[in-house]
Amino acid sequence: MSLKTDPSRIFLQVVLIVFFSLIIGVVYNSISKEGITVKGNWSKKVVSDSLIVPYSYTKDDPPAISLGQAMTYFQTHNTIFLDARLESDYKAGHIPRALNLPFEEFEQYYPKVEPLLSRDKNIITYCDGTECEASLFLARLLRTKGFGNLKIFFGGWTEWNKAGLPVQKSN
Amino acid sequence: MRELIGSKWLVLLFRLVVGITFLYASLDKIAHPDQFAHIVYNYKILPGFFINIFAITLPWIELFCGLFLILGLFIESSSILLGLLLVSFTIALSVNFLKGIDIACGCFTTDPNAKKEGAWLLIRDLVLLLMSLQILFYNRDFLSLQKIFLKNRARL
Numbered sequence: 001m002s003l004k005t006d007p008s009r010i011f012l013q014v015v016l017i018v019f020f021s022l023i024i025g026v027v028y029n030s031i032s033k034e035g036i037t038v039k040g041n042w043s044k045k046v047v048s049d050s051l052i053v054p055y056s057y058t059k060d061d062p063p064a065i066s067l068g069q070a071m072t073y074f075q076t077h078n079t080i081f082l083d084a085r086l087e088s089d090y091k092a093g094h095i096p097r098a099l100n101l102p103f104e105e106f107e108q109y110y111p112k113v114e115p116l117l118s119r120d121k122n123i124i125t126y127c128d129g130t131e132c133e134a135s136l137f138l139a140r141l142l143r144t145k146g147f148g149n150l151k152i153f154f155g156g157w158t159e160w161n162k163a164g165l166p167v168q169k170s171n
Numbered sequence: 172m173r174e175l176i177g178s179k180w181l182v183l184l185f186r187l188v189v190g191i192t193f194l195y196a197s198l199d200k201i202a203h204p205d206q207f208a209h210i211v212y213n214y215k216i217l218p219g220f221f222i223n224i225f226a227i228t229l230p231w232i233e234l235f236c237g238l239f240l241i242l243g244l245f246i247e248s249s250s251i252l253l254g255l256l257l258v259s260f261t262i263a264l265s266v267n268f269l270k271g272i273d274i275a276c277g278c279f280t281t282d283p284n285a286k287k288e289g290a291w292l293l294i295r296d297l298v299l300l301l302m303s304l305q306i307l308f309y310n311r312d313f314l315s316l317q318k319i320f321l322k323n324r325a326r327l
Contacts, residue, residue: 004247004310005247005248010247010248010251013245013247013248014248014251014252017232017235017236017239017245017248017249017252018228018232018252020231020235021228021229021231021232021234021235022224022227022228022231024231025227025228025230025231026224026227026228028201028231029204029227032204034202034203034204034205035204036204036205036208036223036226036227037223038223038224038227039220039223039224040208040219040220040222040223041219042212042219042220042222042223055212131215
């Protein structure tokens with residue numbers, strides 16, 4: 001049980017393998033159709049003081065709303081909240097009256113949820129918080145289904161719960 | 172028992188298992204760098220500016236080391252590199268496991284399936300790590316290109 005090769009030689013080989021992988025990776029990436037930018041932008045976008053959105057959010061997406069706006073909509077009753085998290089998370093606690101439409105299992109849940117939705121009402125999607133994108137992806141999917149009054153509450157369950165607002169649990 | 176663990180056949184078997192695993196894993200990442208970069212982002216460990224260059228380079232390290240292990244070239248260096256990668260994957264997975272982040276969606280979840288999947292990934296990484304260590308410490312050049320090269324050099 002011992003190294004046969006001189007450790008400094010191994011170290012050199014390791015550095016060389018990493019170096020060549022870097023060079024070949026960058027070269028291949030630059031000629032590949034699937035190539036990505038070498039320096040990606042993965043930081044969260046800050047729209048305003050109270051609004052942080054995931055990096056993948058673009059200006060063509062449905063509007064993002066803050067916790068304050070979400071609370072206002074919550075009181076109007078002309079609004080349906082859609083919880084994009086998995087059913088187990090939804091059951092453990094969600095915004096009162098929110099319906100569960102997990103983005104990851106959209107096809108399975110959509111037929112059940114669709115009759116409860118209305119195109120005249122505001123639909124606000126949310127998931128766990130600014131770290132998750134299920135709310136964004138769900139809103140994009142719903143837009144393709146013809147829903148127009150969509151909004152995304154990126155603060156999500158985390159912000160709502162932290163603010164001490166009413167919550168509902170399901171069994 | 173010691174003889175079995177250090178046997179040249181077992182080293183060869185582990186070289187093939189670890190080598191093929193990493194070779195296979197690298198191909199999908201090379202073909203879809205955007206998806207892989209997203210997964211790296213979901214781990215929430217690396218700083219944003221480093222994510223893409225990491226996603227571009229890492230699959231090629233896996234590809235070369237995997238190939239080297241299968242062919243029997245630079246066996247020690249490749250097993251050390253793959254071992255280091257496995258240690259960092261295990262740490263990254265454990266950190267997210269403890270934080271309760273579902274790697275698939277990069278979000279918090281209590282979904283039992285996500286937990287099960289995380290545990291399975293951890294076990295897989297640890298088994299591969301043990302195999303890499305065995306390859307490193309019982310470095311046998313049985314059925315390897317480096318043995319052929321060394322023989323030729325000795326003859327010269």
